[in-house]
Amino acid sequence: MGVTEVVFLKSVDKHKFKEELIKKVKEAVKYFPELENETIYVGILDSKDDAEGRADSVNRIVKFRIDAYPTYVTIFHELMHVAIEIMYEKGERVPLTSEKFCSISAMARMPPELIDEEAIPYIGTPRVPKHLVPKICKEALEYRKHHRNYIEKCEEWLGCSIKQWGKGSVDITAWIKNEGA
CATH class of the missing domain: 3.30.413 (Sulfite Reductase Hemoprotein; domain 1)
Structure with a gap:
């Protein structure tokens, strides 16, 4: 090493x-x-x-x-x-x-206890608990392997997307409950 x-x-x-x-x-x-x-x-x-x-x-x-x-x-x-x-x-x-790819990748490797800003650069302010941010960003990078819309999905999963709160959105409350927040 x-x-x-x-x-x-x-x-x-x-x-x-x-x-x-x-x-x-x-x-x-x-x-x-x-x-x-x-x-x-x-x-x-x-x-x-x-x-x-x-x-x-x-x-x-x-x-x-x-x-x-x-x-x-x-x-x-x-x-x-x-x-x-x-x-x-x-x-x-x-x-x-891609600034957004950079931010998602950076947050994916950051331990939750080191997250010291409310907003993620170029992404926005997540509406999920801080300890879920790295996990969601890691999932978005996995999703990227087979989908081009990984940035939009990450923003949606984090609750940063306007789509998140509209018709057909993911249920963030259910996500949080499943993660034991």
């Missing part, structure tokens, strides 16, 4: 929550086996950039806002971009530019 080398660039010294960012990145990389034997660089976004984070996946760089409190949800999302690039380089059929 390989090790992921994480290099914190000098710009990280200026981060308002430097220690928290370092701690959370070091914890998050443990959930990305694709990053083993890789060097991941962590830096700070340009002050004009209003994104919470960005990834330069080819160069294995993730950057975060200098003044934003770092969350596992954002860190997992940006690391997932790098993991997707590595999977693609190894010949896996993964969508390189």
Whole structure:
């Protein structure tokens, strides 16, 4: 089993929550086996950039806002971009530019206790209990193997979709009862 080398660039010294960012990145990389034997660089976004984070996946760089409190949800999302690039380089059929695929994949591997935001980037705010989010996202990735509409299904199962609350929707209450929420 390989090790992921994480290099914190000098710009990280200026981060308002430097220690928290370092701690959370070091914890998050443990959930990305694709990053083993890789060097991941962590830096700070340009002050004009209003994104919470960005990834330069080819160069294995993730950057975060200098003044934003770092969350596992954002860190997992940006690391997932790098993991997707590595999977693609190894010949896996993964969508390189889909933010929604990235978010679903990141949440699928995140332990529920690390979910520290209400909303999932590019997906929305789930209406299911937090501990079900990773399981639902994993099921959506399984569903993807044979169906093209896995993103819509994931949003529906999470309760993020408008369709969810309309005619022909899945019964989220029954789902929750079956999962012992």
